[in-house]
Amino acid sequence: MPLPFIVAWMPGSRKRVPPRPAHLPAGATDFRSRLAGVVSIAWVATGASLAHADRLAGATLAQQGGGGVPACMACHGAKGEGQAAAGFPRLAGQGQAYLLKQLQAFADGTRKNPQMAPIARSLSAAQMRDAADYYASLPGWRQAGAPHTPSAQYAQGLKIATEGDWTKEMPACFACHGIAGDGVPPHFPALAGQPMAYTQTQLNAWRRAQRTNDPLGLMQAVAEKMSDAEIAAVSRYLENPSRPGEEK
Amino acid sequence: MSFRTWYESQKRTRKFHPGWIVMTVGGTLLVAGVIAVPATLVAETAPPPAAAPSLPGASGHGKAPGEAMPKVIEQTPSPARLRNAKAIQVDFSPPSDEAMPTGEFGKAVRLGKAIFTDTQTYARQYVGNKLNCVNCHLGAGRKADSAPLWAAYGMFPAYRDKNKHVNTYEERLAGCFRFSMNGKAPAPDSKEMVALVSYSYWLAKGAPLGVELKGRGYPQLAEPSQKPDAARGKQVFEANCALCHGADGQGTEMGGRYVFPPLWGKNSFNGGAGMSTVKNAAAFVHANMPLGKGSSLSEQEAWDVAKYVDSQPRPPDPRKGKSS
Numbered sequence: 001m002p003l004p005f006i007v008a009w010m011p012g013s014r015k016r017v018p019p020r021p022a023h024l025p026a027g028a029t030d031f032r033s034r035l036a037g038v039v040s041i042a043w044v045a046t047g048a049s050l051a052h053a054d055r056l057a058g059a060t061l062a063q064q065g066g067g068g069v070p071a072c073m074a075c076h077g078a079k080g081e082g083q084a085a086a087g088f089p090r091l092a093g094q095g096q097a098y099l100l101k102q103l104q105a106f107a108d109g110t111r112k113n114p115q116m117a118p119i120a121r122s123l124s125a126a127q128m129r130d131a132a133d134y135y136a137s138l139p140g141w142r143q144a145g146a147p148h149t150p151s152a153q154y155a156q157g158l159k160i161a162t163e164g165d166w167t168k169e170m171p172a173c174f175a176c177h178g179i180a181g182d183g184v185p186p187h188f189p190a191l192a193g194q195p196m197a198y199t200q201t202q203l204n205a206w207r208r209a210q211r212t213n214d215p216l217g218l219m220q221a222v223a224e225k226m227s228d229a230e231i232a233a234v235s236r237y238l239e240n241p242s243r244p245g246e247e248k
Numbered sequence: 249m250s251f252r253t254w255y256e257s258q259k260r261t262r263k264f265h266p267g268w269i270v271m272t273v274g275g276t277l278l279v280a281g282v283i284a285v286p287a288t289l290v291a292e293t294a295p296p297p298a299a300a301p302s303l304p305g306a307s308g309h310g311k312a313p314g315e316a317m318p319k320v321i322e323q324t325p326s327p328a329r330l331r332n333a334k335a336i337q338v339d340f341s342p343p344s345d346e347a348m349p350t351g352e353f354g355k356a357v358r359l360g361k362a363i364f365t366d367t368q369t370y371a372r373q374y375v376g377n378k379l380n381c382v383n384c385h386l387g388a389g390r391k392a393d394s395a396p397l398w399a400a401y402g403m404f405p406a407y408r409d410k411n412k413h414v415n416t417y418e419e420r421l422a423g424c425f426r427f428s429m430n431g432k433a434p435a436p437d438s439k440e441m442v443a444l445v446s447y448s449y450w451l452a453k454g455a456p457l458g459v460e461l462k463g464r465g466y467p468q469l470a471e472p473s474q475k476p477d478a479a480r481g482k483q484v485f486e487a488n489c490a491l492c493h494g495a496d497g498q499g500t501e502m503g504g505r506y507v508f509p510p511l512w513g514k515n516s517f518n519g520g521a522g523m524s525t526v527k528n529a530a531a532f533v534h535a536n537m538p539l540g541k542g543s544s545l546s547e548q549e550a551w552d553v554a555k556y557v558d559s560q561p562r563p564p565d566p567r568k569g570k571s572s
Contacts, residue, residue, distance in 0.1 A: 159345075169540060179503070179507070218541065221540050
């Protein structure tokens with residue numbers, strides 16, 4: 001809420017203010033923007049919501065970068081929706097604690113990633129928290145109009161995600177990640193709506209111990225039981241999962 | 249010119265005797281035989297190149313029940329099983345969901361599975377806590393060593409010490425509702441009970457009747473070397489269980505549904521449930537917890553954490569005050 005106020009108040013950003021209605025007298029814009037600025041500063045200064053302040057800083061980081069750090073949105077999309085073709089994950093709506101932990105893991109190497117490691121290392125602890133707060137505040141994945149295209153691979157993915165395969169001690173994804181893969185904060189991230197290439201890469205990273213930041217080694221234990229075909233199938237399914245009861 | 253006159257004339261020339269043809273052909277065959285026969289013998293004694301390795305326990309999985317022939321196997325004497333070890337157990341794999349029947353019986357089987365995995369929705373009026381059957385019977389009642397339905401079905405009717413009479417399978421299920429679900433049992437002819445029995449029967453299709461199947465119940469642990477201790481158990485709990493079940497043991501709820509079940513308190517099983525016995529809880533925990541990492545805790549840790557969980561407050565045993 002205060003973000004547009006601040007933008008409107010900042011010098012040089014007048015053009016972002018919507019055109020003044022004709023019935024307003026001259027000078028009203030000035031008054032309005034100043035008032036908005038005073039209100040927003042007062043609002044932030046009272047510390048009514050520290051998280052809000054973090055989100056603002058996080059939004060700036062996400063959209064403009066800062067201190068040598070590229071803008072997050074360059075890869076993760078304008079609304080944090082990710083980039084399916086490149087396999088960059090969706091961040092919007094992901095749990096705050098999870099996002100923060102991942103940034104720390106990129107920095108300390110428990111999650112190996114050539115793109116994210118240098119970025120995470122140049123972020124301060126406060127910046128990490130800001131970015132995590134910001135993306136956690138954005139709306140999460142919602143199934144957009146078009147449902148999946150049915151295929152044998154999708155059906156196999158559905159079965160793995162909802163039932164797992166206990167003949168090889170492989171639990172269902174949704175047993176921990178929530179009924180429809182919506183995530184169970186703070187430890188279990190949302191899976192629904194992640195690009196296929198991303199999920200596939202992560203499952204392989206666990207299998208090859210390139211990612212070792214999971215609590216109790218739970219995810220590693222699952223991934224090492226999965227075949228290539230199972231990883232592909234479940235990644236395909238999770239890109240656009242059906243809601244419970246939609247099948248059958 | 250006939251062959252015979254040609255033969256006679258050739259004999260007389262003394263340059264080429266036709267007998268040489270016979271000798272050449274005969275000699276070639278002889279040499280070929282000397283090489284070929286031992287080669288055949290060598291090939292026969294060598295091991296067949298593509299002997300498919302057969303994995304124990306994986307046999308028959310995913311096939312129609314008729315194809316999965318139960319096979320008698322020697323039980324491996326793991327310490328976890330020594331306590332109630334039977335001389336032999338029978339391997340069995342339940343049919344896959346794709347083989348679920350259609351028609352009215354199919355509907356009952358499907359409803360049974362729905363009740364089993366989402367008891368809170370499909371058998372709401374019989375449940376007095378926040379648990380679902382699948383919390384203790386993992387994999388929709390399929391997982392071996394997690395009290396699978398297919399291994400229980402063929403073992404009833406049976407005498408039970410718990411109530412001192414012969415129980416039908418329906419009565420056994422009723423016990424689950426009364427104690428583990430802290431609720432009241434559906435009547436034997438109710439649609440819920442019929443559905444649960446149908447689902448169990450279908451999962452057990454093709455299994456021999458009245459025979460101990462491998463993976464039945466929870467594999468009982470040997471007596472612990474140290475007496476189970478709740479204080480040690482608390483540490484095990486905080487390190488391995490609190491992540492999902494919460495430090496307060498109240499589980500994790502998301503959107504009105506429990507992703508991870510509450511382990512004590514008013515939303516959990518009551519004092520008459522099998523899981524409220526340390527021995528059973530330890531066996532379950534050791535074989536199945538943390539989810540996907542069964543047998544990763546030591547047996548002593550399992551005993552201790554079971555002792556800790558079962559020493560927490562929970563709804564009382566409904567039989568209290570009556571003769572059990």
